[in-house]
Amino acid sequence: MVGASMDDLAAALQRIYPELEVVQRAAQEPVYVVGGAVRDLLLGRARADLDLVVVGDPAALAERLGGAAVEHARFRTAKLELDGHEVDVATARTETYPHPGALPVVEPAATIEEDLGRRDFTVNAMAVPLEGPRLIDPHGGREDLERALLRVLHERSFVDDPTRAIRAARYAARFRFALEPHTERLLRQTDLTTVSADRRRAELERLAAEGTAREGFELLAEWRVIDLRPDGLKLLEAVDELLRSPHWAELVPRERALVAAALGPPGAEEVLASVWKPRPGEGVEMAERRDPVELILARAMGADWLDRYLTSWCKVELEIDGDDLIAAGVAQGPAIGRGLQAARLQKLEGEISGRDDELAAALAAALQD
Numbered sequence: 570m571v572g573a574s575m576d577d578l579a580a581a582l583q584r585i586y587p588e589l590e591v592v593q594r595a596a597q598e599p600v601y602v603v604g605g606a607v608r609d610l611l612l613g614r615a616r617a618d619l620d621l622v623v624v625g626d627p628a629a630l631a632e633r634l635g636g637a638a639v640e641h642a643r644f645r646t647a648k649l650e651l652d653g654h655e656v657d658v659a660t661a662r663t664e665t666y667p668h669p670g671a672l673p674v675v676e677p678a679a680t681i682e683e684d685l686g687r688r689d690f691t692v693n694a695m696a697v698p699l700e701g702p703r704l705i706d707p708h709g710g711r712e713d714l715e716r717a718l719l720r721v722l723h724e725r726s727f728v729d730d731p732t733r734a735i736r737a738a739r740y741a742a743r744f745r746f747a748l749e750p751h752t753e754r755l756l757r758q759t760d761l762t763t764v765s766a767d768r769r770r771a772e773l774e775r776l777a778a779e780g781t782a783r784e785g786f787e788l789l790a791e792w793r794v795i796d797l798r799p800d801g802l803k804l805l806e807a808v809d810e811l812l813r814s815p816h817w818a819e820l821v822p823r824e825r826a827l828v829a830a831a832l833g834p835p836g837a838e839e840v841l842a843s844v845w846k847p848r849p850g851e852g853v854e855m856a857e858r859r860d861p862v863e864l865i866l867a868r869a870m871g872a873d874w875l876d877r878y879l880t881s882w883c884k885v886e887l888e889i890d891g892d893d894l895i896a897a898g899v900a901q902g903p904a905i906g907r908g909l910q911a912a913r914l915q916k917l918e919g920e921i922s923g924r925d926d927e928l929a930a931a932l933a934a935a936l937q938d
């Protein structure tokens with residue numbers, strides 16, 4: 570599609586996003602499709618998240634569309650649902666950065682071209698107006714798409730917002746794009762520490778969410794933007810493989826686990842991984858106190874017993890509960906939990922079985938000082 574005529578592109582846009590027709594009818598000001606949807610349209614890819622920009626008030630447009638808009642006052646954006654799809658509408662804006670890595674100061678922009686000038690890469694800085702088939706491409710994004718290149722719009726791009734380096738890795742890995750040489754020189758000077766840890770983590774997790782996460786982290790390390798932990802990529806692959814099993818997938822958030830595998834400092838998971846054959850009660854005591862991400866990392870480092878923990882030990886439950894202990898005379902409070910936990914561990918060890926045993930074991934532990 571990169572070389573397609575404008576009429577073909579307009580037809581593809583209508584076919585992929587039929588809801589645009591309603592927007593166009595409701596709009597009183599110029600509305601543009603921007604960002605990833607335009608890029609992916611030119612690449613001939615399937616539906617992307619739809620981002621619209623209006624030179625005007627997004628809330629008013631959302632209201633005319635009768636959609637329940639969730640607004641973000643600071644950035645003047647609205648989210649609406651059209652035909653079951655979420656659509657983001659933002660006002661055209663410029664952004665300036667008071668210092669490296671700061672949140673931008675936002676001002677309304679008078680034209681779509683100004684808005685495109687605040688964006689990360691040329692391939693993401695194109696727009697198509699709803700009113701007519703035309704590609705607004707002031708920075709040569711289409712040509713860069715043809716050449717499979719990521720290029721920033723200006724010298725200070727990675728200084729203003731270093732998370733763009735992580736975005737570059739995400740796109741380079743996903744689309745197999747290269748960095749344009751000058752962009753690569755600028756990117757290699759990126760200092761991620763000027764951005765808040767939260768924003769850094771959020772962008773790293775978006776990278777981790779991709780099917781090509783491994784390649785993305787590898788690129789970031791090669792560009793010297795991040796330091797991988799020793800064997801970080803191998804660990805990431807091992808964790809990703811474990812996450813194919815529903816037991817792990819249900820327990821562990823993938824993005825967080827992959828970021829921790831690639832970048833995390835050595836921690837509790839290394840200690841857990843050094844334990845070879847715990848008894849069931851011991852294993853449960855160790856594992857239940859841990860963050861699931863630490864567990865999957867420990868498993869990827871070789872703690873095979875965690876499979877048994879996940880598939881059977883953690884499912885062992887008592888037949889009795891707190892009410893049984895209260896009925897037997899134990900006062901409400903921490904003694905109840907202590908008693909139940911002691912009985913559960915003994916059951917896991919095979920030392921007791923059945924209701925009576927459980928109650929006796931729980932009472933003994935609950936009544937202990």
Ligand code: ATP
Nearest residue numbers: 604605606617618620687688689693694730732733
């Ligand atoms: P995808 O969702 O496929 O990763 P996208 O382009 O939709 O790609 P978003 O993160 O949703 O990515 O951002 C939408 C658009 O907003 C981008 O295409 C880009 O133009 C702009 N953008 C997002 N984040 C930044 C940033 N940190 N700096 C500059 N522009 C950005």
